Amino acid sequence: MNMRAPRGTQDILPGTSEKWQYVEQRLIDLSRRYNYKEIRTPIFEHTELFQRGVGDSTDIVQKEMYTFTDRGDRSITLRPEGTASVVRAFVQNKLFGLANQPTKLFYIGPMFRYERPQQGRMRQFVQFGVEALGSNDPAVDAEVMALAMNAYQELGLTSLKLVLNSLGDQESREAHKSALVSHFEPHRDELCSDCQLRLEQNPLRVLDCKKDKDHSAMTTAPSILEYLNDESKSYFKAVQNHLQAMNIDYVIDANLVRGLDYYNHTAFEIMSDAEGFGAITTLSGGGRYNGLVEDIGGPETSGIGFAMSLERLLMALEAEGVKLPIEDSLDCYIVAMGEEAEQEAVRLTQLLRSNGIQTDKDYLQKKMKGQFKSADRLKAKYVIVLGERELEQNAATVKNMASGEQTELPLDEITGYLEQELAGGE
Incomplete structure (x- = not known):
């Protein structure tokens, strides 16, 4: 198959x-x-x-x-x-x-x-x-x-x-068609089978033929502009x-x-x-x-x-070598370690997406190093780190992947913080 x-x-x-x-x-x-x-x-x-x-x-x-x-x-x-x-x-x-x-x-x-x-x-x-x-x-x-x-x-x-x-x-086209038929008729047998048929059905399309484009009759064919x-x-x-x-x-x-x-x-x-x-x-x-x-x-x-x-x-x-301004980065990637952190990551991922922030997380139970590698491959602008210590404080660490700067924030402030940062800090 x-x-x-x-x-x-x-x-x-x-x-x-x-x-x-x-x-x-x-x-x-x-x-x-x-x-x-x-x-x-x-x-x-x-x-x-x-x-x-x-x-x-x-x-x-x-x-x-x-x-x-x-x-x-x-x-x-x-x-x-x-x-x-x-x-x-x-x-x-x-x-x-x-x-x-x-x-x-x-x-x-x-x-x-x-x-x-x-x-x-x-x-x-x-x-x-x-x-x-x-x-x-x-x-x-x-x-x-x-x-x-x-x-x-x-x-x-x-x-x-x-x-x-x-x-x-219509009048101009009919006059031109008649002129085309008169012009190409003596060469009918030299034209391809398609053009022989076009000569009867729609002579104008003979001029558009790819097979006969180099035939000498093409260059001397009457122009439509002469019959307008x-x-x-x-x-x-x-x-x-x-x-x-x-x-x-x-x-x-x-x-x-x-x-x-x-x-x-x-x-x-x-x-x-x-x-x-x-x-x-x-x-x-x-x-x-x-x-x-x-x-x-x-x-x-x-x-x-x-x-x-x-x-x-x-x-x-x-x-022409034109590069389209395609955005291929990710706003945010969530790294979670531990079962409770994973549950919080699910909640936080949905919350951020609902607020217009492009977000993803690990679904292959990778270790922290592997999750950070995934964030790099996805060109994540920010990474949120969730672990036992962060959850005990009802907080998370937010890392700016371009500058390396890390900020610890309460969970309920993360959405607003990322919205402001992604908007250019305004």
């Missing part, structure tokens, strides 16, 4: 989980400043949601989804991305009827895709993402990109590049103006396309230029979608969002 974690998954152990907690809390705090509220959706959904919301022609739907039939003979899929689930919840719970619009949401949670595991890309991975639904204002596009950039910058990343493109409105109508050009220009007003640098890449079918107008990615980050430089990506809510059964509603992989975020932090 194989008792190892499934391929493409990982155990996040103590020593590493604290980094995840720190990053997640910083992302939550940042979202609150931008007035985005948390939404939590099911880990699995009806398969049709992703077929309609993500797109039948995408690699995600065609190749990467974890899909199974449940006991009710329903086709169920572990969510491969967050946007479709958020939009489904937005429609089902009629959030479009709330007085305050746009509806601004964020999520953090596991996603699942069956793809070849590699550094920073797992089959179960964690995404943080935001969705702003209910506004056509280009300023919202800029706000979403600003939030994403701030998330990386506030965690300490500096080697960042925001790449921007416009996919245009006046409305799309105006929208794209407004987005750029807002970014410039916020002093956010960006570059325009006319070949940038997103892998999901529902995007139009703004598309963007944030990349890392850090040395040693790897061949795949994308940290996150997103864009605007103006038809997804209707596809899922809701009213005509515009939206924009992005998603970032926390695995790749942590990888980028490591590549």
Whole structure:
């Protein structure tokens, strides 16, 4: 029997989980400043949601989804991305009827895709993402990109590049699609089987092919920017103006396309230029979608969002040598000798914990020397020593492990003393 974690998954152990907690809390705090509220959706959904919301022609739907039939003979899929689930919840719970619009949401949670595991890309991975639904204002596009950039910058990343493109409105996209088909059709037999199919289903995604990226036809393919109508050009220009007003640098890449079918107008990615980050430089990506809510059964509603992989975020932090301010010490460790002292240690441990003081004690009946070694390994700031002599005086010895200073205190004064000392002696 194989008792190892499934391929493409990982155990996040103590020593590493604290980094995840720190990053997640910083992302939550940042979202609150931008007035985005948390939404939590099911880990699995009806398969049709992703077929309609993500797109039948995408690699995600065609190749990467974890899909199974449940006991009710329903086709169920572990969510491969967050946007479709958020939009489904937005429609089902009629959030479009709330007085305050746009509806601004964020999520953090596991996603699942069956793809070849590699550094920073797992089959179960964690995404943080935001969705702003209910506004056509280009300023919202800029706000979403600003939030994403701030998330990386506030965690300490500096080697960042925001790449921007416009996919245009429906009219512009249709004109561009026709031009792409005309351009690639003479080379159809030279393209991979996936691109041959994409040429019929969604020609824009040919530009995103990893297998054919070096084909000569790729470099001469018509740019979407050449086919933007006046409305799309105006929208794209407004987005750029807002970014410039916020002093956010960006570059325009006319070949940038997103892998999901529902995007139009703004598309963007944030990349890392850090040395040693790897061949795949994308940290996150997103864009605007103006038809997804209707596809899922809701009213005509515009939206924009992005998603970032926390695995790749942590990888980028490591590549840039960013040390997160993780507290790995213990406030207090109780050393007890003797049966009566052990009983008092149990009581005192619970009392200190109830008052917000991080406390631990020995559970292996170690001798005093062994208990002090445990306190050292746990990087305890203070050690409380309980023995027969201390109990006879209804007191305990408190040792500051940094200075070596020892203070004998009545048991009922220890909590207040430690609270004051841990607060900086104020």
